[in-house]
Amino acid sequence: MKKIQISPSILSADFSQLGNDIKRLENAGADMIHVDVMDGHFVPNLTIGPPVIKTLRKCSKLIFDVHLMISPVHKYIKDFADAGADIITIHPEATENLKESINHIKSLGKKVGVSLNPDTKVSIIEKELEKIDLVLVMSVHPGFGGQKFIPDVIKKIEILKKIKDEKSYRYDIEVDGGINFSNSKNVINAGANILVSGTTIFKENEGNIKKNIETLKEV
Ligand code: DX5
Ligand code: ZN
Numbered sequence: 001m002k003k004i005q006i007s008p009s010i011l012s013a014d015f016s017q018l019g020n021d022i023k024r025l026e027n028a029g030a031d032m033i034h035v036d037v038m039d040g041h042f043v044p045n046l047t048i049g050p051p052v053i054k055t056l057r058k059c060s061k062l063i064f065d066v067h068l069m070i071s072p073v074h075k076y077i078k079d080f081a082d083a084g085a086d087i088i089t090i091h092p093e094a095t096e097n098l099k100e101s102i103n104h105i106k107s108l109g110k111k112v113g114v115s116l117n118p119d120t121k122v123s124i125i126e127k128e129l130e131k132i133d134l135v136l137v138m139s140v141h142p143g144f145g146g147q148k149f150i151p152d153v154i155k156k157i158e159i160l161k162k163i164k165d166e167k168s169y170r171y172d173i174e175v176d177g178g179i180n181f182s183n184s185k186n187v188i189n190a191g192a193n194i195l196v197s198g199t200t201i202f203k204e205n206e207g208n209i210k211k212n213i214e215t216l217k218e219v
Pocket of ligand 1 (some may be wrong): 009011012034036067140141142143144145146147176177178179196197198199200
């Protein structure tokens with residue numbers, strides 16, 4: 001079984017001191033940093049873009065797991081690659097040609113992720129699964145932190161794990177949204193190996209990030 005990794009979402013960090021919060025996450029044992037990019041068009045919220053990521057890149061050596069909730073996404077991929085993203089995850093609904101966007105991310109030497117919203121079926125990306133590094137299963141409707149986990153996505157995680165095992169594909173299964181201490185074990189047992197969390201990591205146990213990361217990893 002793959003090692004469980006935690007990718008804290010900086011959407012729940014203190015935006016007045018993002019660099020320090022990223023350093024706190026690294027010192028507390030985060031495996032990577034989940035950067036939620038929102039454009040106010042694909043999702044009804046606006047966050048940060050390449051210039052901010054470029055400055056944050058200097059703050060940590062950790063993998064930047066960049067989740068692009070933007071549309072159209074294809075023409076911006078290189079900007080995020082140049083800014084220092086290590087994993088670039090896109091939504092299939094945000095590109096006219098998913099295969100082309102996947103190849104573009106790979107051509108830039110970056111790992112490629114594809115994200116499935118709660119209502120998006122695995123079947124729409126099944127043909128691409130062999131080529132990608134990560135499937136990001138959304139367990140909330142994207143746009144905001146602090147939302148409630150949607151339990152129906154457990155089935156989707158199980159389907160992805162079954163395909164991965166049967167076809168010996170290599171993609172990581174990452175789950176994003178509403179992850180907390182009462183659902184993390186179910187998500188891991190269903191087949192996820194990377195958990196994204198913002199609210200739980202920054203807010204639980206009086207903000208003891210190290211304890212929260214360790215607790216989420218427990219199986
Ligand atoms: C939502 C983002 C998630 C979210 C997770 O659109 O993609 O990464 O910030 O935050 P919590 O853990 O608070 O649900
Ligand atoms: Zn995210």
